Amino acid sequence: MQNINKIINGKMYADSLLREILPLSSNYSDKFLRNPCLAVILVGEDPASKIYVKNKLLTAERNNIKSIEIKLLKETTEEHLLNEISKLNKDTNVDGILVQLPLPVHISEKLVIQSIDPLKDVDGFHPTNFGALFMGDPNFIPCTPLGCFYMLKKELKNLDGKNAVIIGRSNIVGKPMASLLLSSNCTVTITHSKTKNLREHCRNADILISAIGRPEIIDETYIKPNAIVIDVGINRLDLNNIKTNEKKYKLVGDVRFEKVINIAQKITPVPGGVGPMTIACLMHNTVKAAYMNKNEDFVNIIEGFS
């Protein structure tokens, strides 16, 4: 296979998912005389967070989803933030609430996440939603693993009995990813910083999901021939020119793409892989929340779930 045919085009899959969501949000508007509505809270001025929020709001707008942006100073008190969330919980015109993470250290992420109405928790981080996912009866599924899962289902159709290895055990990616793959009958191994012989584990993977957050550390020696590789990492690699003092950087994944593509069956690029899917899944969850909040059935878009 030519290498170009081995690229899992996340942008294309995201556009395809959004094309399915758009008529649902339009039908919603026709029926309830308002658009589905997503409220995003951004605390502070973290540059990466600002870019993420901007992309989310832009994608919402393009897909007939109303968005509300609430910008708070980085000195905002926990109490004030909880108050804002409480107002959004009560507002029947708000369907989804997202608090952009990370939060400043003086605010408890745990408390904040628990304060969001589980029926508006489009990030799927509330313990009730997290628990429902692990019990095999999901409500809102965290957007990044949901996006990875969507691409895997599109690529492989049947995941029965595949060996899936996940690198990273975070609540945002690794653990929910494990639950989704387990529900699809994969044998699932979760590895992390304390794992011994990481390479050996990875070389056993029909499906490898990397969510480490370190640039290009997974090279071709970690890959089983013909594996499907999903690279969740988005790492900034500085390319400063010492002579001209010009500051440049490029985004790379956890995986050494140019090498691994020669061995893998398929691989997601960075950028243009998992990133666009994450945002598309947020739109999916928001429109789902809007339907659920009106006690309306939501058509199952992501196979096996929703």
Add this chain to the structure above:
Amino acid sequence: MQNINKIINGKMYADSLLREILPLSSNYSDKFLRNPCLAVILVGEDPASKIYVKNKLLTAERNNIKSIEIKLLKETTEEHLLNEISKLNKDTNVDGILVQLPLPVHISEKLVIQSIDPLKDVDGFHPTNFGALFMGDPNFIPCTPLGCFYMLKKELKNLDGKNAVIIGRSNIVGKPMASLLLSSNCTVTITHSKTKNLREHCRNADILISAIGRPEIIDETYIKPNAIVIDVGINRLDLNNIKTNEKKYKLVGDVRFEKVINIAQKITPVPGGVGPMTIACLMHNTVKAAYMNKNEDFVNIIEGFS
């Protein structure tokens, strides 16, 4: 090592845990002028369930825990059961509520579990508690995996980097077990009926947890030399005498104990392994609930948790 020294004595560990719990329940009684209280609901006449409930009530009594048994006919409506739970939720003299599973098919287990106040959910099956466990911030941990984990911590102390393989992906054992082992820095593989090459996965396990529910199917060919083997299965093996028409049976685990003990470093027997620990952990959770419901600190008994 002589084989007798390879047996992980679950009864002994359970007694040791109960000895730590007893003064806590006694102190509670002194302070609040009533014993911690566990309500157990049994629907129908399933013989195994009746034995389990009887053992739970007996152990409670011996450990200064008041127990209330509510027996309902197998024809009981879902509405009636939910009503009983609602009364127990409101009763400030009841600390823990346990509905013995399985329930008759006309009653939704999901609805029943969700109806229990999460603060009284000593089985740890409510989605909120299940989610909190997977988020790494557990409240009530399901009793069987908690019991297995307690024995593992006592045997091994440090689980960092161990390869743990779990057979079975149930909500009651496999999934919460995975979460506990992951929090203790094991590399965790979850296998199940759709797993290919189960034997190979198992032979890679420093810690093997079997929760299949089929008699003695894990033999010595599945075991890595020096592995720790925890056998969660409790299977009834019929030993009927055709000549005399006498009906006899014995209880066996998933693991072929007599063979595996020659290769393993340590192994739990059946009976006398995981079973007694499950009940001891229920007592632990009940006393914990009693303290929590009075907003009192609960002393951390099970290392790394509670």
